[in-house]
Amino acid sequence: MNGRRLSILTASSILLLLVAGCGPVKDEDTPEGLTALAGHAEESGNAAEALRYYTMALDKFPDNPLQASWDLGRGRALMSLGRLDEASQAAAGALLGAPDSHTKAAARLLSAEIAYRRGEFRNGVENLVMMEQESLDSDEAQRAVELLRELLARMEMDYLTAEPASGWSQVFFLLELEQRYADQGEMQKAVMVGMEIDRLFPEAHERYGRPEIIPDEGGFVALLLPLSGDGSAYAERVRTGAELAFDRHADLHMRTPDLITFDCSGDSAGIEEIMRSLGANPLCIGVIGPLTSSEALLAAPLAQERELPMLTPTATSVDLDGYGSYVHRLVVSGGDEAAAVAEYAVRRAGCHSLAIIHEFTSESVSAADQFSTVVRELGGEIVGMEGYETGSTDYRDQINAIKYSHPDGIFLPVTAWDAIQLAPQLRFYRVDARLFGTSGWDDEILLEQGREYVEGAVFPVSFGSGSMNPATARFSYFYQRKHGEHPNILAAQGFDAAEMVLEALGGAAPSRASLEEHLQGIQVYFGATGMCTLGNVSIPRSSYPLVTVTDGEIVSIE
Known part of the structure; x- marks a missing residue:
């Protein structure tokens, strides 16, 4: 047994001597060893030593997959030593040979850091903008953010506003x-x-x-x-x-x-x-x-x-x-305009026997029904109601049907075009009665072609490019002068809403409180759209803007 133990001990001793004779395996002899040595030197702040190991690794193992990471390390070491041109070349080599997205992003970051140290701020920003920040680790990503903000603080205003950035840098x-x-x-x-x-x-x-x-x-x-x-x-x-x-x-x-x-x-x-x-x-x-x-x-x-x-x-x-x-x-507003006209006809114009001639359209018939209902509610009488087909120009039958009822007022819920044809025919057939219309009459053609036949007529104003409502006409004039085309109702609504807001801000220092107080106080507003309100506000019929034709001109009825 003792002899066996001696043999084992002797063999072990011989093996150790043989190994010792071959010498130890040094860290500098393997890619992994050099990488570890370089990394340790870099962490210790010894840039010169780190540079030596990274350079040795590149020289000894030129085709190793770690080559791009060695270029990165070498670039960082050179940058720390102030050798910026060489550092920039190393970063470019790392970018060119980067095997993955992290190495590529890290190379962009290094290039930006070098550019910052060289005072090439725009170059630094552009490297960071092209970089995929999400490919960096958390420490690198934070460093990239801090560097980008530092670089942007040194950029001209024109650069910041010239092109909208995108991606992580935006x-x-x-x-x-x-x-x-x-x-x-x-x-x-x-x-x-x-x-x-x-x-x-x-x-x-x-x-x-x-x-x-x-x-x-x-x-x-x-x-x-x-x-x-x-x-x-x-x-x-x-x-x-x-x-x-x-x-x-x-x-x-x-x-x-x-x-x-x-x-x-x-x-x-x-x-x-x-x-x-x-x-x-x-x-x-x-x-x-x-x-x-x-x-x-x-x-x-x-x-x-x-x-x-x-x-x-x-x-x-x-x-x-x-x-x-x-x-x-x-x-x-506009749904109650026929009722407003009826109230004016009975209470202010003193008409008690009224007739209606309407077009066979839903809008015209609805206005005729509303007018007749209110007239009767106010104690007046509808002595005749006649209709005609759209496109008609001869109203002899309708006029003769109401003529002998001797109305003292006639309601014509029709367009201005129909009104300027109906009015002369009523005069021709010797029907002498006050004329009342709807906002469909609110058009310049009424005065141009209706002439003396519409004298004394009463009707409400509304929105339209040819409206005779002063606020609408003024808006249309300025709109056409600016845009070269007629406005539509949406433009008028935008104008009125803005006017309401501006009215509130014209006095004391503008504030939310003063604007809200003003809007809360609006009941009826007369603007480009005609008469309007805010929300579900009940409008007195007397508030509807009515006009009359006097001496060939439109005059507001107060």
Whole structure:
């Protein structure tokens, strides 16, 4: 047994001597060993030693898969030693030979760091913009963010505004732009960029901070419309009307708030994000818009929550009226105009026996029915009601049917074109009665061709390019002068909504409170659309704007 143990001990000793005779395996003899040595030197802050090991690895193992990472390490070491040209070449080599997305991103980051040290700030930004930040580890990604913000702070303003950035760097371009505008005192622009940041990157301000925005005396009104996609053609009309109101106000007043347009096209989240951002913005005095009822119903609770007055020029849902404060909708009135004319005919014109000649259309028949109902309610009498087919020009049968009832007033709920043909024929058949019409008469052709036959006629005014309503005519004139075309009702609604807002902001320093107080006090408003109200407001019939023809001119009836 002792002899066996001695043999094992002797064999072991011989093996150890043999191994010792071959010498130890050094770390410098393997790619992994050199990588470890270089990494340790780099972590210890010994850039010269790290450079030696990375260079040795590249020289000994030129075709090794670790070559790109060695180029990176060598570039970092050279940069630390201030040998920037050589460092830049090493970074370029790492980028060219990068086997994966992480190495490629790290090479871009290194190139940007070298560019920063060389004072080549634009080159540094462009390297970072092209870099895939998500491919970096957390420490590298944070370093990239800090470097990009440092580089952007040194860029010219023209560079920041020339081309919108995209990808991971976009938020930092916007943050720098927001800060620049705030530092320069351009608070409106700072606010606009800040709102875009809130919309695109909801957590950015919380994470990276927000510049201090000091409200000025002007503030701004937001115009919230879907200017792209479905509904954009209608929204564009509203926008042109609202902008015209602000342009006219600026021509006539010393101080006019800015009108800033926000495109709320897209999903419901987009509208809600914009409204939250506007609500949190102290410079935003109020909102004109949105366009549709569905959009307005999304915005309404946020307007109320933030106490931000909102006036939609075109939404029709009565559900909006239930919100009360801070949520308003423009309502163009017209459904009771026949009743208003009937009330005037009986109570003020003293007519008691009235006849009606109407066209066989739903609108004309409806107006005739409403007129006759109110006349009877007021104690008057309808002595005849006759209709004619659309396109008729000979009304002899209808006139003869009412002639012998001797009416003292005749209601013609027809177009201005039909009115200028009916009126002369009534005179020809010796029917002597006061004429009453609807807003369909509100057209320049009535005076041009109706002449003495429509003298003394009474009718309400409404919106139309040829309207004789002074507010409508004035709006149409300025709209055509600016845009070279006739406005439509949507443009007029945008104009009236903007006018209502501007009226409230013309006195003391504009504020949400003063705007809301003004909107709450509006009962009946006479504007480009004719007569309108805010929400479900009951309008006295006497409030309808009526005009009469006197000496060939239109005169308002007070």
